[in-house]
Amino acid sequence: MNKTGIVAEKAASGGAEPRALRGAEFVIAAAALGQLPPPGAPEVAFAGRSNAGKSSAINALAGRRRLAFASRTPGRTQQIVLFGLPSGGIVADLPGYGYAAVPKAVKREWQDVLASYVATRPTLVGLALVVDARHGLKPLDETLLDGFLPSGRPAMVLATKSDKLSRSESAQASASIRRQLTQRYPAHAARVTVIPFSATARTGIMEADAILAGWLGM
Template sequence: MSLFRNARFEISIAKPSGLPPPNGAEVAFAGRSNAGKSSAINTLANHTRLAFVSKTPGRTQLINFFRLQNGAVLVDLPGYGYAQVPEAVRRQWQHLLENYLTRRPNLIGLVLIMDSRHPLTERDRAMIGWFAPSGRPMHVLLTKSDKLSRNEAAATLAAVRRELAPLGSQVTVQLFSSLKKTGIEEVEQVVGAWLVPAQDPA
């Protein structure tokens, strides 16, 4: 059975005080607005409307929790870095993200979504630099790889891996396409490996 298949929506929260009690290992999905995060989640879950997909960047304003069949939780975080969101709203999102990513005790890893045509933006680098000190693993999905030629995709993958190499085995990077449904198995292998120690106390 696919790791993400049959995920079911559990709760949405708009402020840190609304976070549910920790219950099961959580894997967060984060990314710049319009990087393809919702499409990636829907593709992994084999569900067209699990996560809301919008042509308007910045529409995901809540933290959404989806329970997986193995008891773990996929956590869809608000997209970051979209300039047309009012400053007050952006500050609220930032507080929500910071609070969740730095204080959630059962968060075991971060899947960071980047558009393969525009990887490692200033906000992406800030997110990596901010999360890395936790020592928890990060997996970078370079989405929309179908928009690149084979050579361009390979060059982008190599360049991102090279820049993140100082973080060692804490960070892994792959190409992904929701349109072509490529890269699904690799995501499942990486995230599945995070869940094994989290769920096996032995």
């Protein structure tokens, strides 16, 4: 989307800015679940494959340029990073997964850690799964949802990099992800919102922000 399109996007939203993640501040980077603070405040988690655009999505929603950092070597940042919010809530930035250059043993270990976190963290109130719209849900995305959705909690899929697609292609990509969800999770798909998203073009930011605010009770 060009600058004119971005201006039109902001005008359509009344010039509104996202608020749910505003004021987020670093709390801890945990290399293991045991290093996380005890459950307390409501948490929202962001997960996604390496290079799906997770850090960019968090930064756009927080209104910050470098709140979440993308590693120069995808898949190498193996930590759960927590940010505290003025509202008392917590944002969990989960490590990216699926990068081929990471040793298999490390991959397996962190896949188990992430699966355990999303399935058992009692204060986790919602999951934002960041997916490249051009590629749809991959097996590791589905593995994460397999552990999370049976809990009954809501999720949203941010179909990122929609600015690299035409409007019709973006709509088709989101519809394809919706079909994947419906086919694999017939009992849970209704609790998953699919949002075409672009941090660059600011597409989907206010819709995602409204969902996050609802999860956090704002």
